[in-house]
Amino acid sequence: MGHGKVSNNVKLLYLDGKSAQVQHKQKAISSGADGTIYASVDGKLALKIYHDPTKDMQRQDKLWQMLAHAPTTAGFCWPIAVVSDKKNNFIGYAMPLLDLSSCHTLEMLLSKRLRESLGITESYQFRVTVAINLASKVAELHRLGHHIIDLKPANLSFDQHTGEVVILDCDGFSIQGKNKRFKGHQYTAGYIAPEAFGAKITPEKLGIGQDLFALAAILFQLLNNGLHPFQGVSRNGKLLPSDNQAKITAGLYAYAKKPHAKIKPSPWSIHTDFPEALSQAFTQSLISKLRTKASVWQQLLSAQSLQLKVCQQDANHAYWQKNCPHCQLHQSRAKVQKKTKGNNNTSAKQPSGLNAQQQSANNQTHPRTVNPSSVIMAIIVITLAIITLYSCSGSESVIKQNNSSQSPTNSNADDTAITNDRVKFTYKAAPELTVAHSLSGNVTYKSRGITSRRDSEILAEIPFYQLSAFDSAADFPLIKYSPFGAISPSVSPEVSLKKIDFEMTGSEVAKLAHRTDRLYRLDDWQYDRHNNHAYVYNCKYSPGVCTHVTQMNSGKKVSYKFNDFSAEDRLPGEKVKMSEHSYRPWRFSLTGNGKKIVMMSNFELLVYDVNNSNKPIIKQKLPEKWADWNITRLLTVNNGQRLFISLAKSEKYGINYQGFVVELSLIDGVYQITTDFSRLTGANTMSGVDVATNLAGDILAIGEYVHPEINGTKYEFFSKPIEVALAYPVISLWQKTAQGWQPLQSLENKTLTVTPNQYNPAKVLVEVPSNISDTIMHMAALLTVLSDSKIVSDLGVNRGFMFNQRGNVLLTGIDAKRRGKFTDSKVSIYKLNAARNSLSLTAELEETYTSTNSSQKTLGLKEFTYLSAALSNDGTQVAFGWFVFADAKSDDWKKTLATQQYQLDLFNVNTKPVH
Structure with missing residues (x-):
């Protein structure tokens, strides 16, 4: 007996006795011999409605037993409820609607x-x-x-x-x-x-x-x-x-x-x-x-x-x-093809004996x-250089630009501003995205006790601003910081956002406790979506270095030690010979399945199983020729079987910048260099600013500089002219093929490169991105010379960019400029079709943020602005946010208060190319 036409309003019966009404879409997802599967209107459930529910009288009892004896891990299209019609007749079951897009x-x-x-x-x-x-x-x-x-x-x-x-x-x-x-x-x-x-x-x-x-x-x-x-x-x-x-x-x-x-x-x-x-x-x-x-x-x-x-x-x-x-x-196979070449038969002969x-x-x-x-093997030959204090990061913070123009201009720039053999800057008008959802707020804090530092400086050392890649608006990972000790809030019980509530629920993956002897850096915090854990850098105030990666969730803290740090008291920039186990700036990367953590400095590489923080499963030294280079990014692919590392170095103010990217593969329990991108055709010596890859690790984006120049007239340090390096920021794109890694090229054999998308693009200061661990001390040094507002963090088109998991959508880094109390910022979204060798600008996201604290009450006091952007894993949404930490005077001007402002915007991305 058939069930007949199905109503799209059905009832769910759960194991605990609860019930719920749900509506499913009229159009079926799929249909088989046994039943038809529909999606619920809210997109959360899949409903299997049997063609003949009475065909097997034990079927309903079987489903109840499946509910009672369900697997505890993901990976099964397992029933979660029994489905009945309006008359309470059994008709099928409900299960979670899995995202099977990839x-x-x-x-x-x-x-x-x-x-x-x-x-x-x-x-x-x-x-x-x-x-x-x-x-x-x-x-x-x-x-x-x-x-x-x-x-x-x-x-x-x-x-x-x-x-x-x-x-x-x-x-x-x-x-x-x-x-x-x-x-x-x-x-x-x-x-x-x-x-x-x-x-x-x-x-x-x-x-x-x-x-x-x-x-x-x-x-x-x-x-x-x-x-x-x-x-x-x-x-x-x-x-x-x-x-x-x-x-x-x-x-x-x-x-x-x-x-x-x-x-x-x-x-x-x-x-x-x-x-x-x-x-x-x-x-x-x-x-x-x-x-x-x-x-x-x-x-x-x-x-x-x-x-x-x-x-x-x-x-x-x-x-x-x-x-x-x-x-x-x-x-x-090649021999078989060679033997059959020229054969008049339409099909090649197979080895004899095959049926x-x-x-x-x-x-x-x-x-x-x-x-x-055809694959060029990696042999790294790099000359050593000395890295000074200002080559690590922040040189832009201590030097000021004169009013004269940074770079030549071209008044006839309708088609192009700058052209050479390697890169062509063109201007294309792209639609500006509109905000789909937004959240903003203010928090003010009061001092508790005597401190030698201003309250905003204390807060600025806990930059929990960075946004992480996220699955969807309904699953946005969030870290919260609960302070105690030096400061306490006067309005809200927590420093950071209690929740994100613009039609997206914040998933709290960690709550950080601030102590006087420890701090957490979230410049590069990473999220394990499988287990809902956050991984952060765990650091010390004195001497200000990061020594561990800490796994944090709602009730647990586990730390993984990077090194012995026998020379922790060494200040960055001091020309002191380092011992084998001395502190060196480093980075970490969590594998895609959340099971391993890889840590790397320019000296050593460690791998931990996340279930055993006592001892690393891999510990190996890295090439000595990397000793004077900064690790600017570390990425894991194939659950740690492959690594991508970008390295860079320069002298003061970006002069003599050099950079490169390498791919390492796990061979016989040891990571070995399998690709040195600096040795491949089309490579750029000013590479290694940053690197991003898709989840499969076969599409790669590399941050670079092009057209460098030494400028000794436009910048000054403490009112004295200085020489700085200027260049254009770009992102090169690479694809892994059967012949090895190749730069992506258009059908006209032109290299696909993300370039400044504007008329007469200005050159920027060449910088090596800051390293985790010494950034804190470096920031402390900069605070002594700053007297006005500061945009904190490594920002630029060619850094902080990211792919979605498929590798067909690229979000550029943030291009930000400060104009008094205004902060102009922009990111661009590109659609990449590697199979068709096409790269298209699809949208631009521009925001100008204004700090309401930038009034006479903050005159002469410090303010720090943090900007961050993140792309959803499927490439359909972008989150963009700014966080401001500032000192402000109380209404009676007798107290200095610490304040925090924030604004988060969510944008829906339509990745249709711009024509």
Whole structure:
């Protein structure tokens, strides 16, 4: 009996007895043989409405047991409520509506052609990561007593950026209830265990044994370029069954250590590269009933992934044994193509002995030809230089510009302002975004006790202003600071925002406590969206260095120590020979899955497992030739298997600026240089200002300077003329290809570069971005010479920029200028289509912020302005904010008060290009 037309108003019944009304959209997301899936109007739920709810009388009871025995981890389309119609008739169930915009079924990952067409990474390490995540999901279900039964690539989804796995169609599983097991009736040929198919019994009767067979088959495909474990070549011309399931039943597994009498491995297999432990686990699971458990697969794959070596010819390749099998496969393929070249037949000949099914599989799985020698290997040859106090950061803070113009102008700039071989500045009018939501506020504080520093200076050392990348307006991460000790609020119980409430709820991930002997720097705080943790720099007031990364959430504080810091009392800029374990400025980066923290200075690299803060799992020295360079940015890719580091240095006021970017890969437990971008064609010696990448790590943006000049007439320091370096800030774009990293170029073979988007762009002061750890002391030094307002932080088009996760939307850094009490700021949004070699300006975001404290009450007192912008992970929203810390006089002018102002704006981004 069919259910008939479905009303879009339904009732949700929860396990705790609560109920709710919900409305779903009329248009279905998808429809199958069993039911139709709709999205709720609020976009939070997916509702599966069965075509015939009465078909299986145990279905409703099974769903209630699924609610009572649900997995505790994410990664399952698991029911959260039972759905009934207006008459309280059972019709289906509700589950969270997952964001599958960057997800594909596992079938897409197993085919090279599909990976290429969908833009999925070719990284072998990525496939290993997916395998680990799949094993962990199956292990979680088995821990609860559930069996999937119909485990196959089509029922598995993966995120092409993170490698996280989601298991679909969970209502078809065999579910272990409180006192009863509910059957799973679905299964698919090609993944049925031989003892079930051969004995003509249903796979569900095998239970966990069926799951473990299918799991081993899928893991084999992930690790063997999509090749099914029962595909192979006839040995001695013997006739083989035509389909994989028949081969499974016959035990025709060709990849065991002991050769099979009838079948031998496919010529496109790379199974000989597998470690012995993996080979044994596959053989045991695929030709015997003593199969490897999912939890053991997870542990085994995790351990073996650490032993992977990155190929020197292609960083997408990774392998375990002596030689790269992927390169050998390419060479074999090239030989086949060479032999068949000129053949009048429309299809190339395959190696002899392959049947039609195997030919089809090979066409899907083996890679195209790549010339490995086209990749230029990294050899860093860098001359040493001395970094003075003002080369680290802030040189713009202590030098003033005269009224004369900074750079030449071009009055006829309708098409272009400046042109040369490398970069062309053009002017394009872009629509200014309008504010979708906004929040602003004021907080005033009063002194408590005697302090030698002004209250605003104390606050300025806790710049909790920086915005983090966020998933959506409904999930905006926020750190709050609760002061006690030197200051106390006179209006609000907390310094920072109690919540962000412009149709977006602030997710409080940490509450920082201010003490007289510790402080936290949030210039580069990072958010773990998987576990809702914040990671911040933990520092000391005296001598003012950062020594730890601290994990903070609502009730827990864990710290990871960077170094021994035996020379903490060394002041920045002093020419004192540093001992091996002395303090050096450093940065950290959290891996995409939130499981590891990587820390790096110009001397040493450490990696911690976040679950063990006692001892790093990796500790290694870095090249001595980096000793005089600043680490300007550290990024992790593929959950720490690859790193991107930007380094830079200069003399006073940016003179003799140099910079470069390197890619490191984890090989045999040690990070090794696999790409030095300064050695590649199209590289710029004034690089390394900053770096950003997409989640897959195959699109890279590098902050740079171009057209430098030494100017000795326009700037002064304490009223004396000084020489400074001026240049244009730009961002270069790179893409990882089969031939290695290449600069992105337009169809006209022009380098795609983000340049100043304005008439007659002015050159800016060349600066090396400040380093974490010594910035605090540097700020303290600057405070002695400042008497007016200051824009704090490293700002500029070519720093602080970021990609969305896909890498098709780029948010530039902030271009900011101060005009008395006004702060002008601008960022631009670009749409990048790497496949079509196009870069388009889509919008500009311009704001002028005015401090209401900039009145006669603050005359002669200090004020600090912090600006920050962040892009949502999907690239559809931009958050832009400013935070002002200032001293102000009380109404009777008898007291100096500390004040904080803030304004946050949220913009919706339409990434249609500007024509």
